[in-house]
Amino acid sequence: MTVKQWKQVITISVIVIIVVLLALTIFFGIRYSHYANLSEEGSIIDLSEYDDIDTREATRIFKYFNSVDAEGTFDYQSKYSSLYVDNDFNFVDKEGKVCYLTFDDGPNKNVTPQVLDTLKKYDVKATFFVVYRDGSAERALYKRIVEEGHTLAVHTASHNYTKIYSSVDAYLDDFERITKQIESTTGIKPTLFRFPGGSINSYNMEIYRELVAEMIRRGYVYYDWNVSSGDASSSRVSVSTITKNVLNGCSKGSDDKIVLMHDGSGHGNTADALPGIIEGLKKQGYTFSGLDNTVAPAMFGF
Ligand SMILES: [Zn+2]
Known part of the structure; x- marks a missing residue:
C-alpha cells in the first residue's frame, strides 16, 4: 500500500474507534444513571449477600x-399505569x-380441582401462581381458588421465556395481560407474583436487575422458593419422588419453607402426591398458610 492508502486506513480506523467508544459511553451512561436512581450510597444493593434473608432486611430492601422514584428514566416506567399496587411490606416472623x-x-x-x-x-x-387461561372451566378455577381462601397470584400470561424476558417492557406487557384476566374474573387485583423460571434464570440475565427493581418499585412482591418438589424436572416424575423431594427438603433447616410445585397440564402426579406431602409435613411439625404481604420472600441472589 502507498503512504496515502495507509493514511486512509488509519483515518477510517480512528473514526470507527471513536464511534464505538461514543456508543458505549451513551449505553453505559444511560444504564449508570438508571442504577444511580435505584442505588443506595452509590451502589445497587447486592442481595447476593443475603442467602438467608431475614425479615427485617427484606422489609428494608423492599x-x-x-420508595424509589425513577419515573422518566426509561419509557416503560411511565407505561402500564394500572400496574401499581399499594404494599406495606411488613414482613413478620411467624x-x-x-x-x-x-x-x-x-x-x-384436570389437575387443579384435585389439588x-x-x-x-x-x-x-396454599398459593397458586397462575397463567392466562380463558376457558370457562379455568375461569371458574380462578374463582374457586379465591373462594376457598387460597392466595391467587401472578405467574405469567404466556409463559414464553424468550418473549417475556426480551425486555422489561415485554415482561410488563405480559404481566398486565394476566393481571387484567385475574381482576376481571375474580375482582381481585393480585399483589404477589413469581417469575417464570425464578427471578434469575438463563433467559433474563441481561435484564433481571432492572426487572426486579421495576417490579418492586411498582409495589409487587415476588417469591422464589427454598424447596423444590422437582415435579417439572422431567416429563413424568413419580409420586414417590415428588413426595420424597418435598419431605427431605423441608426436613432441613429451621426456616419457613416455600415449596415449588406445579398444577399445570400433565402434573397429575403432583396432585396424587399431595395428601402424602401434607401428612408428612404435619408430622414434621409444620403448619400451612397461603402467601401474603407479611411473608418475607425467598429470593435468589439479586
Ligand atoms: Zn412456570
Missing part, C-alpha cells in the same frame, strides 16, 4: 425500592414452622 405450598402454571381443569379438593380435605391453605 421499602427502599418501593410462630413455629410454616410451610407455604405453591402451585405454578395452572389452572388446569383444591385435597387442600380442602386437610384444611390447608
